[in-house]
Amino acid sequence: MGNPIRQARPHVTRNEDLIFERTSPGKSGVDLPPLDVPAVSAEDVLGADLYRADVDGFPEVSELEVIRHYTRLSTWNYGVDTGLYPLGSCTMKYNPRINETVARLDGPATDHPYAPASLAQGCLKILAETARCLAEITGMDAVSLQPAAGAQGELTGILIIRACLAERGDPRKFILIPDSAHGTNPASATISGYEVRNLKSNARGCVDLAELDRVMTDDVAGLMLTNPNTLGIFETQIREIADRVHAKGGLVYMDGANMNALVGVARPADFGVDVMHLNLHKTFSTPHGGGGPGSGPVAVKKFLEPYLPTPTVEQTSEGAYRLNYNRPKSIGRVRAFYGNFGMAVRALAYILANGPAGLRQTTEDAVLNANYVLSQLKDVYDLPYDQPCMHECVFSDRRQAARGVRTGDIAKRLIDYGFHPYTTAFPLIVPGALMIEPTESACKPELDQFIEALRSIAEEIEQDPEFVLKAPYTTRVRRLDEAHAARKPVLRWRPGKPLEQPSR
Amino acid sequence: MGNPIRQARPHVTRNEDLIFERTSPGKSGVDLPPLDVPAVSAEDVLGADLYRADVDGFPEVSELEVIRHYTRLSTWNYGVDTGLYPLGSCTMKYNPRINETVARLDGPATDHPYAPASLAQGCLKILAETARCLAEITGMDAVSLQPAAGAQGELTGILIIRACLAERGDPRKFILIPDSAHGTNPASATISGYEVRNLKSNARGCVDLAELDRVMTDDVAGLMLTNPNTLGIFETQIREIADRVHAKGGLVYMDGANMNALVGVARPADFGVDVMHLNLHKTFSTPHGGGGPGSGPVAVKKFLEPYLPTPTVEQTSEGAYRLNYNRPKSIGRVRAFYGNFGMAVRALAYILANGPAGLRQTTEDAVLNANYVLSQLKDVYDLPYDQPCMHECVFSDRRQAARGVRTGDIAKRLIDYGFHPYTTAFPLIVPGALMIEPTESACKPELDQFIEALRSIAEEIEQDPEFVLKAPYTTRVRRLDEAHAARKPVLRWRPGKPLEQPSR
């Protein structure tokens, strides 16, 4: 069936229990130095009703067992370091090792957020320099690094819009969001106290100007636009779109999650965007870490600077850096301290490593890779919006669905071929989407293997759809029962027999 | 067939070519800083006949590809971090992470061996302190850390014996070596200019005193004894053995590879041993690294100190450390500089972490684990020398061989159960040996799985020997053809089609 699966099989390791199931009383993975001050009795100091003897069910294992347990768990993961990771909308690019090294230096890794500014000039400089670089890359005038991830960047941005409009006299009621947008967009708008008004995309998958005019009434605070959008298509009319929103007294928010298609080539500030966020954990190479930490800096035009979260980092006339807490118009804080500082360190290291030319080359490679994949697969997979793409391309499973195989099944089968799947079933405007973002970190030979794999799966589906429906065949576990998990949720281990059998 | 194999399957990765096969012209994984001095033309400076344009066939890959290539290769290895590694005679214990951290500190990791002593006090102190600890552990009087591994320690030790005897008037002709000894023993003796005289073991697998008296003639320079020996048995009569060798004017060398059975419990100096080596990469937790680097310090009694390799580390009356090169009786150097310094750093960190009590507990656990395995398997595997063991136990495949399955086949099958095999076919005095050394780093639950696996394999052999003969079934490659490799050796890649197909 199809091409033989070329794969390298790592050796097996034993089944792994939960750390709690490996426990044996009396063990610990650390020894403390001797206490150099008089010991105190916790029970006496705290009193019987505040005192706890120990944490029931907590692990008791040696250092070696911890090393083995998590080393083994890690081998059941797939990362960018393992191979191609074309997860659409996630920009799974290489995470340079030097970023990790500099983020762990004494100073950046150890300074306390409340250390006096005189002893934090290095860290403040890193924040200021990162903000400056991001402002230059987006063309915007001011940047806050406080938001912890993209979604919080969105919230911050919409709150800024609200604060600005409120000051103008009326915060308004609605935020326009295209049907192709990521789920965090409407969710963030809601927390900001807005109702979401849906904006239907046109046949090209883009904003329809006529439709925009219809819904862009003067109780609309603004538009949340992703550009390139989640189909990987650049909103060619973005300038007009922005003008019309502005004409109606609204502001334009850009979701910058897809900036990997634009860095060094075009700047959102020139599009008429008023406020936007970036994902340092996408475009700027900070690692995803299995789901964070990320960082979602917000960039604004000059007139919105007063509303940025507090504090901001400033440079005094003498060149010293300081934190400014005196910002009466600020939306306030969205997070304690100054954001995910460690991610700024990494992003800055990435920008410095690349320089202007490297960043542009990176963008070109990302777009080239996506168009290459598009060109090599469009004859076997349905391309609902048939046009050149930017950083990612989105197919649909229409043809395969006819044989009963959906995008999710194809994704599982792709695992057998040794690849991490693309993004399934997003964006919502494409039924059964296969959303593929190779990023610049995929080299041609690897893309060719990936293309060969997807073509081979298409062929398998023709010959034996049932076979594909049961994939994957080569993983530690297969087709986990999600319905079962949701029906009677087991979200923690409890002493005694595990509900399910450990895998064998 | 037997118990079901409980195993965890890591996800697959793609087949991996050789780094040379991933090359595409123009790529590099490093960028250099700008040159801050005038460039010179290599061709002019060197002249045409010394100049080389480039290295033909050298890799050309990006940093990311290097990360992926070696990350993937690593997943096809099995290490102590992966699981139980009961390789007999190799003492595959836990390699603490703190050892790696301290060995990489600026100073220990960066000082130059020819740095002036005034700027190398830290490194010299580490050498001196490590030597002192090893002297205390063995009970010997002086230690040299120069030998790079056990075999070189042996060579150094035998050369010391030779130098001593030569000074007494006659270096003599022979070295006695029991038939149970490791291959490096005779090989080292030969380089030292001695002929090897074989010493047959008795029914207990130990030195036979009568036989010793027969072969210990006065042209014999000394005896090379491993204790506990390679059967994991302590030479109960070692004191008598040493006395008789000494009585004949010979010296006693002890191969200390098995010191994990003795640390904190007994000291070779008390056995009558004159000179011995240790393996820091066994007993003292320095990592094996896939075959080194190791470190094989030599410890001697006072009267042999003058013969130790040059230089030695000394402490002046003011407490400063210095290197002493003025040692007229020294055997000379066995290695440039001062040995594998980085391994001394790690071994010292291990000794400090344990302290006296920890080291003794470690020895007790190592011996307990071996005896536990012995007790749980002796009913299914033949135990040629049936007695309690020290740090390892040695079975033979006699019963299984009757069904056509040898120790090597059982080892391969063990891989399917998720374990690294024991040592096969050593020591030579046990035909078809299964040499099992759990070390203290195996916990009971893991040993129980291991025992269950070996019992299950014995059962499989009863039911279906053919099946076991084809194992392993779960690895990336299986049953590599060693005869083919040796017949027409291919020891390097050359441009053009690879001789063999990459694995699929």
Add this chain to the structure above:
Amino acid sequence: MRYLPNSPTERAAMLEAAGHKSIDELFAQIPENLKLRAPLNLPGPLSEPEILEFFRQAASQSAKDYVSLLGAGAYSHYRPVAVDALISRGEFFTAYTPYQAEIAQGTLQAMFEFQTLIAQLTGMDVANASLYDGSTATTEAVLMALRITRRNRVVLARTLHPEYRQVLETYVRHQDVDVVGIPYQPSGLLDLGALESSVKDAAALVIQSPNFLGAIESVHEISEIVHRAGALLIVTVTEPLSLGILRPPAEADIVAGEAQSFGVPVAFGGPYVGFLASKEKFLRQLPGRLIGETRDAEGRRGYVLTLATREQHIRREKATSNICTNQSLCALTATIYLSLLGKKGLKALAEHNLAKAHYAAGQLRAIPGTATPFAAPHFNEFVVKTPVDAEVLLAALREEKIIGGLNLEKFFPELKNHLLICVTETVSKATIDRMTEVFRRFGTKSDSQSTAARLSTAPVGRNS
């Protein structure tokens, strides 16, 4: 550029195969007038050694040679090296959110272990797989309470971390919710009298314990008052190490907090890891990722993201929260750290922190003019009234290479010349004694005052 895996020849081949003449063609969608004309004005490209040099330079302008007595939501604890060794494995730190369970069991099982550890520590039934930090976790807890009770008043202890309060205010500003505060008593503990009155028809009371002034609240007493009013009790924990020896806030309905103490670097304020735990019955109101146990097609145990219907990618504007990416790697860090410490280590370490802080408090309190005004029991943080202007004293301590705690006036105007001092296991007795010396230098005068101080502050052992 060393990171880019495509060679010029490969680029040319792909461009041709994709049917394009030039790279510019690929960007044809972008109107010319929107394209960048000049190259970006950025530093670089830098080689690896130059990058290292740049950040070493920055690091040289830091507090790395100082001992810090700062806590206040970010705690300096020793981090066993095994933690970094493990989280640095590429399979962990270069993976995305575990959408494809078959090749993400490593992350999924570890996060399931994290949820369990947090539930065990807090005495709650369930916990989620992390939130951004303690401040947003506390905020999400309040949003939960608003959804659950359908009430719109929230009562906050003034001793909640002031920045947490600020974040909460930002999030609820447009939910027409009113936020009221309750003062603390002279002991540093919540004013229960004020509570009675203000908590009725409130959605929730939020307290922190140990609170921002270091005082350990009596959750049990408080919960009865709160529950009588039909409100939910939310307890925030910024120093969860305290839970190694403190009775868990099991009477709370929701426990939120910050797990940075568990092996996550102080790193100038982030990334950290928020946690959120609750009673089983509120499970479907929890925001963020939840990992659930299930079985696979062959009956093997495995783990998956579950109850996604709560989340933004399905529910969009109706989601329980907008959070998507959370702080997994920091949660993994905490999981590994806690596995290393284990039951014994966690308790011993908490006891060391307690002993160090009590030794320091005792030494300071004995100095004329110095006092520890709040008598309630504390863990590793406590408040000190300085014998002279706090900034003068802090400057003197800096001379000794000590960062002497947080000047509370910044957040509590009434606490002029009061420092919040944190003493963890990383602070040696020698340093504590050096700090004490500095206080003593300023403390000689005004002896009467000092005795008063000493009286007002004998530690109140509940047993005595």
Add this chain to the structure above:
Amino acid sequence: MRYLPNSPTERAAMLEAAGHKSIDELFAQIPENLKLRAPLNLPGPLSEPEILEFFRQAASQSAKDYVSLLGAGAYSHYRPVAVDALISRGEFFTAYTPYQAEIAQGTLQAMFEFQTLIAQLTGMDVANASLYDGSTATTEAVLMALRITRRNRVVLARTLHPEYRQVLETYVRHQDVDVVGIPYQPSGLLDLGALESSVKDAAALVIQSPNFLGAIESVHEISEIVHRAGALLIVTVTEPLSLGILRPPAEADIVAGEAQSFGVPVAFGGPYVGFLASKEKFLRQLPGRLIGETRDAEGRRGYVLTLATREQHIRREKATSNICTNQSLCALTATIYLSLLGKKGLKALAEHNLAKAHYAAGQLRAIPGTATPFAAPHFNEFVVKTPVDAEVLLAALREEKIIGGLNLEKFFPELKNHLLICVTETVSKATIDRMTEVFRRFGTKSDSQSTAARLSTAPVGRNS
């Protein structure tokens, strides 16, 4: 003890299952009089932070704040961080020698790549999977030559690393082999006249290139003389980075050397990684591990340890060498380092080293009283005659936080007041200029001498 995975209960259970009453019983084999009575007199146990503190203390008494101009067999080069990130993966550094090929393909393939890289660099047909270091590799090369030629004279250039010669002498002392040396010419190169006479019926000539004085030998010329005499030519390379721009010693029969330059830390002298490469026809005389390509039961390509019949565990006293454990992890380090540099990077880095060393040499030779006496072309090392007593000058350089090279008098009495200076890419122009300044301070007087010096040392470009 945190490393030990067995708990007291598990120990008790195993002891009973093994049929023993007590732990002492397990050690019954050891006669009472041989048992240790008192506990060992050792420091510890230390917790992790205490261990760190101990070694930080030691590190503080080091040269870490100095720039080193020392080479002489140990070279300071920048190490890309990816190298440590990869060799720190447990699957690599906690594995044993790859005896079980099925679960050691990672190490085996990497070592096959190492063998290939060494063969490519040296211009030889085959290479082994590493030896202890350059000195023992050179020694093993000589032992090979003795076996191959059955002759028993070995000729060494005096410009071979002196410690390598010492190691060789230790190994052959009891093989009744006589070892003779040949001097160097004023240019620093091997004295070919002396060679003619002494190489006759010798097993081998051993030269180093670039030699210990930095001079690059003309292997081609030398090989003809050596081969005419029926001897083998062994070339030792201590700074293999030079092979990025130097013609490989392809006319040699055996090339031995030290690959520390390729990403292995200087680490006070070790661990390093020796390499040994030869012509195909000597393959079965190679000592140490060899990795060979083969196929598996299903025809897949794979790698195995091969030709084990040469080795001690099979041949015992008749083995080609006694080596067992070698330096795999350092060989892996070099393999990763070279893969990162690649063709372009290796050449560029070699050119940078060449340029830095030539800039430094040029600056120094321009100073009155200072000279670079050896005119032969050099790579990144060269000899400088100091204007004053060498130790005085070295002391002055230390004032500037510079370790100013090796005083050659230690090894070459005739080279009093001569320093061997190494300038790699890690030495900035600023440092070179600071060093030059120090020389200049001492060099003002005796101008006549200096011009003489300048004459004697114009670089000899072979083209000119």
